[in-house]
Amino acid sequence: MSSWRFDEPLVTLSTPETNERSKALWEAEDLGGLTEDNNPLPVPIVWLVGLTVVTAFALTLPLWGQRPTAELYEPLIDAMENPAVLNAADDTEAMNQVLALTANNPRSNPALLARHPVTMDDLRMIAPQVEALEVKGVDLRDYSVVGPNVVVANFEGNYRKDGTRIRQQPWWDIGYTIDLFYLTAFFLGVFITVKRLPPVSWQPRHGNH
Incomplete structure (x- = not known):
């Protein structure tokens, strides 16, 4: 030196x-x-x-770099029970109806959905898993959607007061x-x-x- x-x-x-x-x-x-x-x-x-x-x-x-969470698809899954979706002629029309119904939903994220698009078949596979998590009352942001599976997100953040761990992608790691x-x-x-x-x-x- x-x-x-x-x-x-x-x-x-x-x-x-x-x-x-x-x-x-x-x-x-x-x-x-x-x-x-x-x-x-x-x-x-x-x-x-x-x-x-x-x-x-x-x-x-x-x-x-944001990863799709169960929360991202929750509005779409809720819209699946709408009569306009149930009475659609085919899956393409049904998916268009779902997107139209959720377009103005404050919980919807069109930009992120465009990066992680799904079909009606995809929604049918993850819907029961998301609904089961809703029944448990967990934070859907703690779960990632990987293919047909909804799994615990691969993040380890701080602990909540109830002892559960925050498993959400931090804003600085995207x-x-x-x-x-x-x-x-x-x-x-x-x-x-x-x-x-x-x-x-x-x-x-x-x-x-």
């Missing part, structure tokens, strides 16, 4: 001796006739990259964890790489070209 310095991280992370060796190598290497200056990244580009990351996260926050890790690693890697170069106050002469 003797070649590192941290007193001016925004200027350079290299010692003067390391910078001098880098400068000599920079001047000696002609890159096949190409020349490369030592200019900083334009500030507008930095802000544009930051804005891109922030807006991408903000726009996908309601949808990204696909962001891994992305934040890679973004942080990427930006930190780029920063360290750039700041190991000589300060931008120095420009190579390229043999006075």
Whole structure:
């Protein structure tokens, strides 16, 4: 670590001796006739990259990585007993009726349903399981729908006062964890790489070209 310095991280992370060796190598290497200056990244580009990351996260926050819960399909299952659904000519019409009946339901989540669509056959398979959970009075958000099965969600949160455990996907773990890790690693890697170069106050002469 003797070649590192941290007193001016925004200027350079290299010692003067390391910078001098880098400068000599920079001047000696002609890159096949190409020349490369030592200019900083334009500030507008930095802000544009930051804005891109922030807006991408903000726009996908309601949808990204959320898993379907039993609560998501509860309004659809309740609508299955509606006469308009029971008297439908076929499953396609029945499903359209279910979606129409639940479109304005405050418990409905059309955006999430679009990511996890179901058919009437799917609803028929999970309906008895969801209804059994409703009878028990449990929180349907604690249960995930995996294919034809309604299972306890694979999350372990805090305990409620009644001793049951919250098994709901936390708001900060909807696909962001891994992305934040890679973004942080990427930006930190780029920063360290750039700041190991000589300060931008120095420009190579390229043999006075």
